[in-house]
Amino acid sequence: MSFNIEEGRYIILGSIDGLLATLGIIIGVSVVSASNAVIVSAAFGGAIALALTNGVGSYLAESTIEHGKLAMTEKSLLRKLNNTYVESQSRRKIAKGALSSGGASFIGSLIPLAPWIFSVGSVAASVGLSLISLVALGIYAGYISKQSYAISVVKMVALGTLIVLAVQLLRISHLVQ
Amino acid sequence: MSQIKRIVLDVLKPHEPTNVEVASAIGDIRDVDGVNLSLYEVDQQTENVKITVEGTDVNFDLVLQTIENLGGVVHSVDEIIAGKKIVEEEETLHDRG
Numbered sequence: 131m132s133f134n135i136e137e138g139r140y141i142i143l144g145s146i147d148g149l150l151a152t153l154g155i156i157i158g159v160s161v162v163s164a165s166n167a168v169i170v171s172a173a174f175g176g177a178i179a180l181a182l183t184n185g186v187g188s189y190l191a192e193s194t195i196e197h198g199k200l201a202m203t204e205k206s207l208l209r210k211l212n213n214t215y216v217e218s219q220s221r222r223k224i225a226k227g228a229l230s231s232g233g234a235s236f237i238g239s240l241i242p243l244a245p246w247i248f249s250v251g252s253v254a255a256s257v258g259l260s261l262i263s264l265v266a267l268g269i270y271a272g273y274i275s276k277q278s279y280a281i282s283v284v285k286m287v288a289l290g291t292l293i294v295l296a297v298q299l300l301r302i303s304h305l306v307q
Numbered sequence: 308m309s310q311i312k313r314i315v316l317d318v319l320k321p322h323e324p325t326n327v328e329v330a331s332a333i334g335d336i337r338d339v340d341g342v343n344l345s346l347y348e349v350d351q352q353t354e355n356v357k358i359t360v361e362g363t364d365v366n367f368d369l370v371l372q373t374i375e376n377l378g379g380v381v382h383s384v385d386e387i388i389a390g391k392k393i394v395e396e397e398e399t400l401h402d403r404g
Contacts, residue, residue, distance in 0.1 A: 203321045206352035207380050216321055216378035 136223070138274040140231035144184050145267055148238025150290060152177050153260045154297045156242055160253050170246045177239030185232025192227040196220045238263070257294060264290040310364040312393050315386035318356050320379035326356060329377050336373060338364045357385070 155176045159169050200220055204211050211217050240247075241263045242256035268283030275282065320329065330344040339362040348355035360370055371381060388394060 203352050203378070206350065207319060207321065207378070209380050211321075211378050214376050214378045215324055219323065 135274055137226055137230040138270070140188055140227050141234040142267060142271055142274075144181075144188075144231040144234030145238035145263070146286075146290070147184055148177060148180050148235035149241055149260050149263055149267075150293045151180055152239040153242040153256055153294060156246065156256050157253055157294070157297045158300070166246055166249055166251055169251060170243065173239070173243045173246065177236055177243065180239055181232045181236035184235040185228045188231035189224060189228035192224045196224055260294070261287060261290065309389045309391070311367055311387065311389045312361060312363070312365070313386065313388035314358075314360045314365055314367060314370060314384065316358045316360075316370075316374070317382040317385055318358050318374055318379045319353055319382055320356060320374075320377065321353055324377050326354075329356075329358075329374070329379070332373055332377060333358065333360060333370060336362075336366065336369050338362045338366065339370075355382075359386075 152173050155173045156169055159172045163169065197220075200211055200217065203216070242260045244259060245251045245255035264286045265283050268286035269279055271286060272279035272282035324332075326344050326346060330342045333339060333344075334342045339360055341361050343357075343359040345357045345359075346354055347357060358374070367387075374381060386396070
């Protein structure tokens, strides 16, 4: 199964979602518990839920658009396209969208979780690994968009850092209380 | 039944599959020696193409089935050449006028 620019959108969306949401869970849970098992359970549960919601969300969104496109084409052709190559390509596109979105989300979630799975967990390690992954995602986004790699990386890392800072601020406010 | 040597079809098809894919799929049919696909009109959802298929014994039903499976609709069969040799259309006085 090859992935093209269309799937690239879902890979970027899913990865960022999985990466940053799981990092948020890790930072948040680490405030109330230093236990490795608690953090892994909470983050892994979040990772599974994110992968499923991203996959199902993409499936529903993509199938709505694809069925709409098919209906418009059928109207122009004055024929049904059931059991044709066109319909099978449409179904394949829906499946690829759901798989790439859900899969990328799950893989993205595992990155900040990795130090905790291997019992060397620290929030700094999770943040560091996440930032490295954002750099890689920025390069991928630059390749897909045929834009400057540097700008793409800076945008990706800056937005990711903003989210991490926002979560860290919530952590500080928790300590203040 | 004599063997079909050439079929010319007027087809309405969606943009996807591409014309390259359609021509290639028809070219893969058994006993088809060559395919010419010419685009002559593009609309928002569809395009009109003229498909010329030549071969030693072209299976007309299989060509229609392939086009329909690719989402196309055959508007008309514009030319059929069958028999032992290819006979081209002759120009008549009426055509010259």
